[in-house]
Amino acid sequence: MNGILSEKGIAFPVFLIGFMGSGKSTLGSWLAARLNVDFVDLDRLVEACEGMPIPLIFAQRGEEAFRVAERRALLDFCQQGRRVVVSTGGGAPCYRDNLLHMQRAGTTVYLQLAAEELATRLRGVQAERPLLAGVLPEALAGHVGTMLAAREPYYSQADLVVEAGVGGIPDIGEQVLRLLLG
Numbered sequence: 618m619n620g621i622l623s624e625k626g627i628a629f630p631v632f633l634i635g636f637m638g639s640g641k642s643t644l645g646s647w648l649a650a651r652l653n654v655d656f657v658d659l660d661r662l663v664e665a666c667e668g669m670p671i672p673l674i675f676a677q678r679g680e681e682a683f684r685v686a687e688r689r690a691l692l693d694f695c696q697q698g699r700r701v702v703v704s705t706g707g708g709a710p711c712y713r714d715n716l717l718h719m720q721r722a723g724t725t726v727y728l729q730l731a732a733e734e735l736a737t738r739l740r741g742v743q744a745e746r747p748l749l750a751g752v753l754p755e756a757l758a759g760h761v762g763t764m765l766a767a768r769e770p771y772y773s774q775a776d777l778v779v780e781a782g783v784g785g786i787p788d789i790g791e792q793v794l795r796l797l798l799g
């Protein structure tokens with residue numbers, strides 16, 4: 618945690634990491650409001666910069682092109698050292714040395730959930746998630762479990778790990794705030 622320290626002792630930027638469906642965007646917005654800082658959803662920023670939604674980027678340019686665009690946006694935050702909460706995409710910390718850059722720039726917070734809970738949350742929105750599109754509903758939990766197992770070694774390196782399956786956003790947010798404020 619080498620980021621810009623606020624008057625509250627939090628090293629910014631704060632990067633929320635975790636699997637898709639873990640609540641990063643919802644919690645990020647809540648957390649930024651409580652800390653009186655900006656909130657950025659990295660996926661929405663990439664869409665704005667690329668001029669198309671993520672599923673279309675995947676379809677037309679492929680995952681690698683998306684990851685390159687995502688990395689470019691992420692590294693801007695790492696270099697700027699802004700007082701901001703950033704919700705990353707689920708694969709962002711797993712691509713190249715993105716996690717290292719996030720850790721050097723600020724604070725990483727892993728929102729941890731079990732694969733079964735993630736699958737439940739993602740059921741019905743699979744078409745919006747390029748890495749889940751085409752997965753049969755009965756195979757979703759297994760697919761999520763396999764992807765999560767591959768990503769867990771990255772996620773678990775976060776500065777802070779929070780169990781995000783217990784309670785609602787205010788409860789989880791208060792827990793994150795307590796950990797951030799040390």
